[in-house]
Amino acid sequence: MNKMWNYIKDWFIEMGSPPLFFKWSSKVLPWLIFTTIIIFALGLTWGLFYSPTDYKQGDVYRIIYIHVPSAILGQSIFMFMAVCGFITMVWRVKISGMLLKAAAPIGASFTLLALLTGSIWGKPTWGTWWVWDARLTSTLILFFIYAAIIGLHSSIDDKSKADRAISILSIVGIAIIPIIKKSVDWWQTLHQPSTFSLTSAPSMTPDMYQPLLVCVLGFYLMFALLLTMNLRAEVIVREKNKSWVSKQYLSEDK
Amino acid sequence: MKSNIYNWFFLILRRDLLIASRRSSTYITPLIFFLIVISFFPIALSPDQEFLRSLAPGVIWIAALLSSLLAIETIFSEDFRDGTLDEFFISNDPSFVLVFAKVLCHWLVTGFPILIASIISSLILYLPFNSLMPMICSLILGTFFMSLLGAIGAALSLGKSAILSAIIVLPFSIPTLLMGTAAVASAIDYQDYSGFLLIMGAMLAIGIPGLCLLTVEAILLNYE
Amino acid sequence: MLPKLKVSNLSCTRAGNLLFNNLNFEVNAGQNIEIIGSNGSGKTTLLRILLGLIHIGKGDMEWLDNKDNYNQFRDMECFYQGHSLGIKNLLSAEENLRLSSFSFGVSEEKIHSSLDRVGIERHSALASELSVGQKKRISIARWLLKDFGIYFIDEPFSALDDEASNLIEEIIEELNKKGASFVITGHRPSNVVSSQINLDHEV
Numbered sequence: 001m002n003k004m005w006n007y008i009k010d011w012f013i014e015m016g017s018p019p020l021f022f023k024w025s026s027k028v029l030p031w032l033i034f035t036t037i038i039i040f041a042l043g044l045t046w047g048l049f050y051s052p053t054d055y056k057q058g059d060v061y062r063i064i065y066i067h068v069p070s071a072i073l074g075q076s077i078f079m080f081m082a083v084c085g086f087i088t089m090v091w092r093v094k095i096s097g098m099l100l101k102a103a104a105p106i107g108a109s110f111t112l113l114a115l116l117t118g119s120i121w122g123k124p125t126w127g128t129w130w131v132w133d134a135r136l137t138s139t140l141i142l143f144f145i146y147a148a149i150i151g152l153h154s155s156i157d158d159k160s161k162a163d164r165a166i167s168i169l170s171i172v173g174i175a176i177i178p179i180i181k182k183s184v185d186w187w188q189t190l191h192q193p194s195t196f197s198l199t200s201a202p203s204m205t206p207d208m209y210q211p212l213l214v215c216v217l218g219f220y221l222m223f224a225l226l227l228t229m230n231l232r233a234e235v236i237v238r239e240k241n242k243s244w245v246s247k248q249y250l251s252e253d254k
Numbered sequence: 255m256k257s258n259i260y261n262w263f264f265l266i267l268r269r270d271l272l273i274a275s276r277r278s279s280t281y282i283t284p285l286i287f288f289l290i291v292i293s294f295f296p297i298a299l300s301p302d303q304e305f306l307r308s309l310a311p312g313v314i315w316i317a318a319l320l321s322s323l324l325a326i327e328t329i330f331s332e333d334f335r336d337g338t339l340d341e342f343f344i345s346n347d348p349s350f351v352l353v354f355a356k357v358l359c360h361w362l363v364t365g366f367p368i369l370i371a372s373i374i375s376s377l378i379l380y381l382p383f384n385s386l387m388p389m390i391c392s393l394i395l396g397t398f399f400m401s402l403l404g405a406i407g408a409a410l411s412l413g414k415s416a417i418l419s420a421i422i423v424l425p426f427s428i429p430t431l432l433m434g435t436a437a438v439a440s441a442i443d444y445q446d447y448s449g450f451l452l453i454m455g456a457m458l459a460i461g462i463p464g465l466c467l468l469t470v471e472a473i474l475l476n477y478e
Numbered sequence: 479m480l481p482k483l484k485v486s487n488l489s490c491t492r493a494g495n496l497l498f499n500n501l502n503f504e505v506n507a508g509q510n511i512e513i514i515g516s517n518g519s520g521k522t523t524l525l526r527i528l529l530g531l532i533h534i535g536k537g538d539m540e541w542l543d544n545k546d547n548y549n550q551f552r553d554m555e556c557f558y559q560g561h562s563l564g565i566k567n568l569l570s571a572e573e574n575l576r577l578s579s580f581s582f583g584v585s586e587e588k589i590h591s592s593l594d595r596v597g598i599e600r601h602s603a604l605a606s607e608l609s610v611g612q613k614k615r616i617s618i619a620r621w622l623l624k625d626f627g628i629y630f631i632d633e634p635f636s637a638l639d640d641e642a643s644n645l646i647e648e649i650i651e652e653l654n655k656k657g658a659s660f661v662i663t664g665h666r667p668s669n670v671v672s673s674q675i676n677l678d679h680e681v
Contacts, residue, residue, distance in 0.1 A: 089471060092533070144425040151421060155414055158493060161475055165410050168472050169422060172406060175464065176426045179457070183429040190436070241494060261582055269566070269577040276568045337562035341579045344529040344558050346551065477531045478492075 016095050018235045019244040025228050032228060036221040043214035051211050060124045065212060067117040069219035070110045071135075074142060077107030077223065081149075082174035085167030097163030098238070100170065101153055102230035106223060108146035114139055134188035138181045145173050159238060259347045263355045270359040284325040284364045288371035291317040292379065303380050310379040311438035314372050314389065315396070315431055321371070322397045323423055325364040326404030327416045329356060330473060334412060343474060350466040353405070353473070357466070361401040368397055381438075388441035388451075392434040395454040399430050402458075402465040409472035430454065480542055481506045482554065482628055482659060485528070488537030492523060498677055501537070505628060510650065510660040510670055515677030521663040522561060524677070525630055528661065529558055554627035561632045563617040567606040571598050571616050574605060575623065584623045592622040596645065611642055618646060621653065629653070629660045635668060 014020045047065030054061045084100040087093055118136050119129050130136070149166045156162035204212070239245055274280045295313050296306055333339040333356075342349045372393055376386055400423075407423035437450035481504035488501040497520030505511060513521045526532045528539065530552070540548035557580060565574050575581055575589045593601050596615040598608075605613055614637070621629060635643055650660055650670045660670070667674055 141425050141428060144421070148421045148425060151418060152410060155411070155418055158478070161478055164475055165472065168406070168410065168468050168475075172426065172465070172468060175460075176429070179429045180425075183432045187432050187436070258582070262579060265577060265579065265582075269569070272573070272577070273566060273568045335562060336566065337560040337564040338566065340529075340531060340558060340560050341564065343531055344556070345579070346553075474531070477526055478533075 016093055018095070018239050019242075021095065022232060022235055025232055029228060029232075032221070032225050036218070036225045039214065039221055040218035043211055043216075043218040047211035047215050051208050052205070054208075060121065063117050063121045065215045067114055067121060068212060069216045070117065071114040071139060072216060073219050073223055074107055074111035074114055074139065076220075077103055077110065078142065078146075078170070078177065079174065081107065081170045085170040088163060088167040089171070094160065094163075097160065097167060098231060098234050099227070100166060101159075101163055102234050103227055104146060104149050104153070104166070106226050106230065108143065108150060110219075110223070111139060111143045111146060115143060132188070134185045137188070138184045141180055141184070142177065145177070149173070259351055262347060263351055266352055266355040267359050270356060271363070274359070274363040281363050281367050284321045285367035285371045287324060288317045288321040288368055289374065291320060292371075292375045295379075307380040307382070310376065310381040311385070311389070311435045311442070313379060314375050314381070315393075315434045315438070317375065318368055318372060318393055318397060318434075319400060319424070319427055319431060321368050322364065322400040323404050323407075323420055323427075324416065325368075326360060326401050327408055327419060329360050329405055329408050330412055331408070334473075334476065339473065340477075343470075343477075350463070350470045353469050354462060354466045357401050357405045357469075360405075361398050365394070365397045365401070369393055382442050384444065385438050385441035388447050389438045391451055392437040392447075392454065395451060395458060396430045396434045399454065399458055399461055400427055402461050402469075403427055406465055406469045406472055409469050409476075412473070412476050429457065479507050480546060482542045483528075484538075484540045484548065486538045486540075488524075488527070488534070488539070490520060490523060490527060490535060492520065497523060501675070503673070503675055505659050505661060507657045507659060508654045509672045510654065510662065512668060512671040512674045513661070513663040513677060514665065514667060514674055515663075516665070519677040521677060522632055524675075525632055525661070525663060529556070529630060555624065557621060557626040557629045557631075559617055559620075559629075559631045559634075563613055564620075565605050565613050565617050568604065570602045570604050571608070571619075572601040574616055575619060578620055578623075580620055580626075581623050588623060592619040595619070595622060595649075610637060611639065614638060615642065615645075618649065621649060625656060626658060629658060629662075631660065631662045633664055634662050635664055 015024065044065060048062050051062070051065075053059055081100050081103050084096040084103070087096040088100065115136065118139070122131055123129055149169050152169060153162045153166050156165055236245060292313060295309060299305070299309075330339060342352045369390060372389065373386070375381075376389065381389070403423045403426050404419070407419035410422060411419040433450045433454050437447040437454075440447045440450070483505040485504070486502050489499045490497045501524075503511065513524055515521050523532065527534055538550075540550065541552045541554065543549055543553040564578075566577075569577065571593055572589055575584075575592065576586075581589070590601060593616070596619045598612060598615055598619065605616065608616070618634075634646055638646070647668075647670050653660075662668075662671070
């Protein structure tokens with residue numbers, strides 16, 4: 001047990017070094033691509049084509065298999081970013097700052113996808129492209145916060161300083177986001193007397209629920225894949241003057 | 255007498271208030287900006303009395319948010335440039351207390367003009383008189399929280415455009431906006447508005463230490 | 479006498495460039511050190527690391543305390559003047575001294591006598607009305623307010639005429655006799671220092 005704990009600790013310390021991370025991720029990447037494609041495709045085809053039709057909403061509800069996972073990912077990625085930010089500020093680890101920077105556009109894209117699919121869901125069910133529903137509004141605000149983080153990072157030229165700046169912003173964000181969600185929830189009940197919210201999920205039977213879980217897992221794997229690829233690119237760009245980068249690329253030119 | 259954090263706190267208050275009193279633009283411009291923003295609404299939408307009365311709580315709060323944000327923009331830039339800000343961080347004393355002193359002073363200088371502007375605006379937007387006191391209370395709490403958030407935004411974007419600071423700060427000010435307008439709106443209907451003020455107070459209670467600590471980290475980034 | 483500050487194996491990298499590597503020096507009582515280097519060689523960075531404004535990456539700093547022990551944390555009162563003078567334009571000369579963070583417990587006579595010593599005549603003139611040289615003299619007046627252990631001054635002799643440079647050298651010698659030490663930066667070696675650190679050679 002102790003040996004495994006030491007192994008994990010050593011792995012974390014090793015991953016802090018960019019060339020070692022790059023080597024490790026090159027080995028892991030093919031497996032990650034393979035697993036992601038399999039589970040992602042499995043989940044989506046099962047959900048979009050083979051799950052039963054809903055009684056109330058018809059086939060339109062199937063967009064839930066993209067909307068819900070991307071919303072869940074959008075929020076989880078922000079929590080991941082806040083943890084990375086905390087580690088960067090307290091322990092001054094460089095790689096967690098790069099993780100934070102690499103994860104931000106991925107999180108923003110998933111949140112945007114959730115907004116777009118929510119909007120597409122709304123058109124046939126409510127007749128409009130947008131409704132100031134509590135969940136859509138708080139997802140929109142989350143998207144604004146992602147945009148602020150990405151914008152702040154791009155405005156600072158010294159990139160390790162930029163990492164620490166967005167760490168601070170993500171820590172403030174994670175503290176304020178629950179307050180935003182609660183207050184937007186409350187605000188919406190004040191102004192919309194109907195309790196049926198636009199994108200509430202239909203009550204789900206197991207054969208609707210199972211493909212949803214597979215889709216969520218597939219989306220998480222997709223996040224891991226995109227994050228690894230993004231981080232590899234980030235590491236190469238930042239360390240481009242170091243000798244290991246030219247050796248790496250020279251050695252790959254077999 | 256070795257420097258004591260309390261003495262230093264009051265020293266900063268005295269110094270910044272003295273400087274602000276000699277530069278009248280510090281406290282006149284937020285007031286004028288507030289009134290300009292307010293006048294845009296009747297001009298762009300409609301001068302109808304009933305319509306403006308229904309809009310009044312929200313419009314006054316939006317103008318307060320924007321004025322507060324733009325006013326706090328320069329809180330650290332002058333001190334950073336002339337080297338006074340360095341003194342906070344080279345001593346052994348907790349620097350977030352000193353940052354809080356700067357934010358407090360800035361709020362005292364810009365908050366009162368905003369309050370006065372809001373009282374004028376409540377007249378020109380036909381806000382019902384019974385909600386005037388609740389509006390002032392909510393603005394006091396809200397603009398202080400905005401100043402704290404604006405300080406972090408100013409520290410992170412020190413030396414860069416104000417609009418970057420705006421996108422950083424404005425999404426985080428949405429709870430304040432919601433609670434503030436709710437307080438004024440329920441006061442108009444003679445309902446109990448104390449809950450909203452309590453929530454804003456709670457946000458301040460957590461925000462003062464938390465945001466000041468993070469602001470210190472953000473300012474230190476600029477030295478690297 | 480024990481050195482007030484011991485620096486060992488200090489290294490710093492800024493934006494990918496190694497500024498200095500394995501720097502070792504000591505600051506003794508009554509003696510001055512000058513950090514010389516061309517622009518961008520890291521003089522201000524080194525000063526900021528010594529004061530704690532920038533996180534110390536690699537290396538050790540040890541400060542002497544009252545009980546003759548060495549600590550990581552600084553106990554003695556130090557004075558710092560950065561490249562910009564720390565003088566507020568909208569305050570008068572005496573207000574700048576009175577409201578400075580280095581002037582706790584300092585009496586009014588001390589403030590006025592310090593201003594007289596550096597050659598400022600109108601104590602209640604706003605700093606915005608004075609010339610750059612006079613503003614520099616006001617910032618020098620702060621050195622005299624209290625007995626500081628170490629003075630960290632960034633480029634004290636820049637943009638000064640001969641009279642003012644001589645004034646600074648006199649004041650530095652006076653303060654040295656009281657046991658204070660100076661760590662200054664500059665482009666060229668100056669007469670007041672006993673040892674120098676040349677950052678252009680330290681990489």
